[in-house]
Structures are given as structure tokens and as C-alpha cells.
Amino acid sequence: MNVLELSILLVLVSLLAGFLGALTGLGGGAVIVPVLTLAFHVDMRYAIGASLVSVIATSSGAAAAFVREGFTNLRIGMLLEIGTTLGALGGAALAAVAPTQALAIVFGLALLHSAYLNTRPQQDRTDFGGSPDRLATKLRLDGTYPAADGSIRPYHVRRVPLGFLVMGLAGVLSGLLGIGSGAIKVLAMDRAMRLPFKVSTTTSNFMIGVTAAASAGVYLRRGYVDPGLAMPIVLGVLAGSMFGARILRATQSRVLRQIFAVVLALLGLQMLVNGLRGGM
Amino acid sequence: MVFEGECEMGASVAPWSEERVERILARLLRIGVSTAAAIVLAGGVLYLVRHGGEQPRVEVFRGEPRALRNVAGILSAAASLQAQGIIQLGVLVLVCTPIARVIFTVFAFARARDYTYVVVALVVLGILLFSLLQGR
Numbered sequence: 001m002n003v004l005e006l007s008i009l010l011v012l013v014s015l016l017a018g019f020l021g022a023l024t025g026l027g028g029g030a031v032i033v034p035v036l037t038l039a040f041h042v043d044m045r046y047a048i049g050a051s052l053v054s055v056i057a058t059s060s061g062a063a064a065a066f067v068r069e070g071f072t073n074l075r076i077g078m079l080l081e082i083g084t085t086l087g088a089l090g091g092a093a094l095a096a097v098a099p100t101q102a103l104a105i106v107f108g109l110a111l112l113h114s115a116y117l118n119t120r121p122q123q124d125r126t127d128f129g130g131s132p133d134r135l136a137t138k139l140r141l142d143g144t145y146p147a148a149d150g151s152i153r154p155y156h157v158r159r160v161p162l163g164f165l166v167m168g169l170a171g172v173l174s175g176l177l178g179i180g181s182g183a184i185k186v187l188a189m190d191r192a193m194r195l196p197f198k199v200s201t202t203t204s205n206f207m208i209g210v211t212a213a214a215s216a217g218v219y220l221r222r223g224y225v226d227p228g229l230a231m232p233i234v235l236g237v238l239a240g241s242m243f244g245a246r247i248l249r250a251t252q253s254r255v256l257r258q259i260f261a262v263v264l265a266l267l268g269l270q271m272l273v274n275g276l277r278g279g280m
Numbered sequence: 281m282v283f284e285g286e287c288e289m290g291a292s293v294a295p296w297s298e299e300r301v302e303r304i305l306a307r308l309l310r311i312g313v314s315t316a317a318a319i320v321l322a323g324g325v326l327y328l329v330r331h332g333g334e335q336p337r338v339e340v341f342r343g344e345p346r347a348l349r350n351v352a353g354i355l356s357a358a359a360s361l362q363a364q365g366i367i368q369l370g371v372l373v374l375v376c377t378p379i380a381r382v383i384f385t386v387f388a389f390a391r392a393r394d395y396t397y398v399v400v401a402l403v404v405l406g407i408l409l410f411s412l413l414q415g416r
Contacts, residue, residue: 004332007324043341053371057316060309060377074301078385078400085407092411139396209309209378210404216375217411220368221350223343227367228336231324234374238317 006040007232013039014236018058020260021237022244029055029179030111032233034267037104038274042229044100048178049224052212054237055180059208061242071202073143076157076189080167081207084185085214087171092218095176104275107177111268114183118261132156145196155196163193175215180208295392308384312377316370323358323366330363351413379408 001009017031029051036047095103136142136157147153166188174181182204189200219225296304347353348368357365382405389397 001336002332003334003336004328006336007328007332040338042338045341046338053374056374056378057313060313060374060381072302074385075397078382078397078404081382081404082400082407085404085411089407089411210382210408213375213378214408214411216371217408217413220371220375220412221414223345223349225348225368225371226338226344227323227348227364227371228327228331229338230371231320231327231367234320234371235317235324238313 003228007228010036010040010229010232011236014054014233015240015243018054018237018240018242019244020240020256021058022062022241023247023256029058029237030114030264031267032237033107033178034111034271036229036233038267038270044103045095045224046226046229048095048103049219049226050178050230050233052174052178052216052219053225053230054234055174055178056209056212056216057234057238058241059180059205059212061238062205062245071145071196071198072206073141073195073199073203074206075139076141076143076193076195077203077206079139079141079160080164080188081210083164083167084171084174084207084211087168087173088175088211088214089171089218091172091175091177092215093175094172096218096222098176101275101278103177104271106173108268108270108272108275110173110177110179110181111264111271115261115265115268117183117187118257118264133158133160135160143199145199155199156194158194159192163188166192171211171214174208174211175218178215178219180212182208296388301388305381305384308380309377312373312380316374316377319370319373320367321370323363323368323370326361327363327367375412379405379412382408 013035014032017035021029021031032051032054033044033047036042036050037044132142133156139160141157141160142155143157144152144154167185170181170184170188173179173184182201185204185207186197186200189195189203190197195203216225347357348364351372354365354368354372358369359365382401386398386401386405389395389401
């Protein structure tokens with residue numbers, strides 16, 4: 001297989017990954033690394049570099065659409081980005097010294113966790129009232145969001161330090177594995193800080209690009225970003241996710257989410273097994 | 281609510297409305313991503329024309345050559361129309377898109393006289409620039 005044939009194959013795979021990632025809201029990055037390493041035998045470090053760059057592309061593209069819907073909380077996003085970018089710098093530094101087997105094991109576990117989160121039903125709470133949190137008030141984090149019935153409802157933000165800590169962890173995983181780690185970002189805002197689910201998901205998407213940019217600088221300087229590999233993957237994932245986002249509104253993606261979760265779980269298991277066997 | 285902060289009467293610079301901030305932000309991101317994609321595509325076509333018949337070497341990690349690892353090297357490789365250099369320039373534009381977003385947010389918070397968040401955004405900007413430029 002020469003460079004041209006490999007590039008065409010990679011564009012096709014990335015198109016599909018970006019398409020499914022956008023349609024299910026799970027992101028395409030999580031699939032790119034296992035497919036590159038398991039099916040194409042690409043070195044883990046090159047795979048992580050290419051994946052991370054594609055994550056910046058899709059999140060910036062998606063954020064452009066989401067930020068106009070009025071759900072994104074820009075103050076929370078900016079404040080928590082201190083946590084995610086510091087975490088991402090740490091994660092990228094860790095990736096440089098960690099053996100690839102260890103990376104594969106952590107990757108496998110992260111995929112399994114992501115698949116598990118996906119099988120749980122998402123219920124949108126409606127109780128965002130109560131007494132305001134002192135720190136959140138001081139930082140003026142509370143906001144409003146458009147509820148399902150069209151009215152504008154206020155919400156109070158809680159447990160800011162815990163949210164910040166979980167965001168730091170999301171940043172470490174993003175920098176270590178070259179993924180967006182959107183699932184953990186949503187977890188931090190939805191569960192820890194008690195934000196409305198829609199605010200959590202859109203603010204998370206908004207933050208992914210900045211988080212990934214922090215570790216991309218480190219990857220670039222360490223020579224992890226191979227242009228020949230990054231090119232088909234960035235273009236494929238970007239085109240796929242734009243197409244996926246376009247038809248997102250027209251489809252009921254519940255079944256698709258579950259299928260994708262199974263795919264993630266299988267890839268996670270395979271990564272885990274390979275990592276434990278030392279075959280990466 | 282976010283950017284319509286307290287603003288004294290008669291101030292020379294009025295804060296942007298939240299809607300305006302979001303519109304500019306969305307446009308900024310879109311321009312950044314499409315510019316990056318166009319550069320990567322142009323470099324990619326050139327790369328495939330020149331190197332399409334070669335054997336790919338991504339199974340063993342060797343690390344990219346020095347010239348493709350830092351901002352100055354990438355700029356000069358792209359300027360001499362080296363295919364990999366052009367792709368890497370597109371990657372660089374992509375990495376700079378979120379950075380441009382943070383810079384814009386600094387100004388938006390400043391216009392709203394929300395100085396706490398000017399500082400917050402500057403800290404994020406500092407971390408990003410440190411990551412991109414350290415150890416050149």
C-alpha cells in the first residue's frame with residue numbers, strides 16, 4: 001500500500017468517524033486512535049497527534065453553530081478552561097514519557113467509561129432554583145437558559161471547585177490521549193456543577209478546542225504531528241462531522257447512539273487487551 | 281446577561297451585546313477552520329502528487345524533522361512550497377483558531393468592564409501561548 005492508497009482509505013474512515021461522532025454527540029476523536037493503531041498499525045504517538053488536530057477542527061466547527069443558540073455560558077467556559085488547559089499541558093507532558101502500552105490501557109478504560117456513560121439515560125433536571133452558591137455568586141457564574149417551553153429560566157451554579165478539579169482531569173486525558181474528552185467535561189458541569197444538560201453539552205463543545213490547542217502545541221514540538229497522516233484525517237473528520245451535524249436535527253439518533261456505544265466498548269476492550277499484552 | 285455588565289453613562293466604549301459577541305465568535309471560528317482546511321487541502325494535493333507513490337512510514341515512531349516542529353520552521357518550509365510544510369501551516373492555523381477566540385474574548389470582557397474575566401481569559405491565553413512557543 002502506497003501513500004496515495006493509504007490516504008484515500010484514511011479519508012474514508014475519518015469521514016465515517018466524523019459523521020457518526022457528530023450524529024451521536026460522542027465526537028470522532030475517540031474512534032480515530034484505535035482504528036489507526038489497531039487496523040493500520042500506526043504508531044500510537046502519530047495516531048494521537050493526528051486525532052488531536054482533528055478534534056480542534058470539529059470542535060471549532062461545531063462551536064460556531066452552538067454558540068449562537070444561546071445555551072453556552074461563556075464565563076463558566078473561560079473559567080474552567082484554566083483547569084482544562086493546565087491539565088492538557090500536564091497530560092501532553094505525561095504522554096511523552098509514558099510507554100505506549102500504558103497509553104493503550106488508559107485509552108481502553110476511557111473508551112469503556114465513555115460507552116458506559118452513553119448507556120445511561122440522560123434526564124434533564126428542572127430544579128435549578130434553591131439558594132445561590134457563594135463562590136458562584138462571587139464569580140457571577142449563574143445564568144439563564146431557554147427551557148423546553150420557550151421561557152427563559154435562571155439557574156444557579158454549584159460546587160465550582162469540584163467542577164474545576166474534574167475539568168483538570170478531563171484536560172489530562174485530552175492531552176494524554178489526543179481526544180476531546182467531552183464526556184467528562186459534560187460530567188463536570190452536569191453532575192458536579194448542576195448545570196442544565198443543554199448548557200453543559202454546548203459549553204463543553206465550546207471548551208474542547210481550547211483544551212486541545214493547549215496540548216497540540218506540545219505535540220507539534222515533539223514531532224507527533226505527521227503531515228501526511230494529519231491531512232487525510234483532519235479533512236475527513238471535518239467533512240464527516242459537518243455532514244453529520246447537518247442531518248442531526250432530522251434524525252432520531254437513539255438507536256445510533258447505542259450502536260456507537262457498543263463500537264466504542266469493543267474498541268476499548270481491544271485497546272485494553274493489546275495494552276496488557278504489550279502489543280502496541 | 282453575560283456581557284451587558286455595569287457601564288457608566290457616557291462611557292466612550294459601549295459593551296457589545298451578548299448576541300453580537302456570539303455572532304462575531306461564531307464567524308471567527310468558521311473563518312479559522314475553513315482557512316485551515318483549505319491550506320491543508322492544498323498542501324495535501326501537492327503532497328499526494330509528489331509523494332503519492334512512496335511507502336508510508338508511520339508504523340514506527342521517528343518524530344517529525346525539526347523544520348516541521350516549530351512555528352519558524354513551518355513558516356519557512358511552507359514559504360518554499362514544501363508540501364508537508366504547507367499541511368503543517370494549515371495545522372498551525374487550526375491550533376491558532378481557539379487562541380484567536382480567547383484573544384477576542386479578552387476584548388469582549390474588557391468592553392464589558394468585567395475585569396475579573398479579562399484576567400481569567402488572559403491566564404488561559406498565557407497557558408496556550410506558553411504551550412505553542414516554549415523551548416523554540
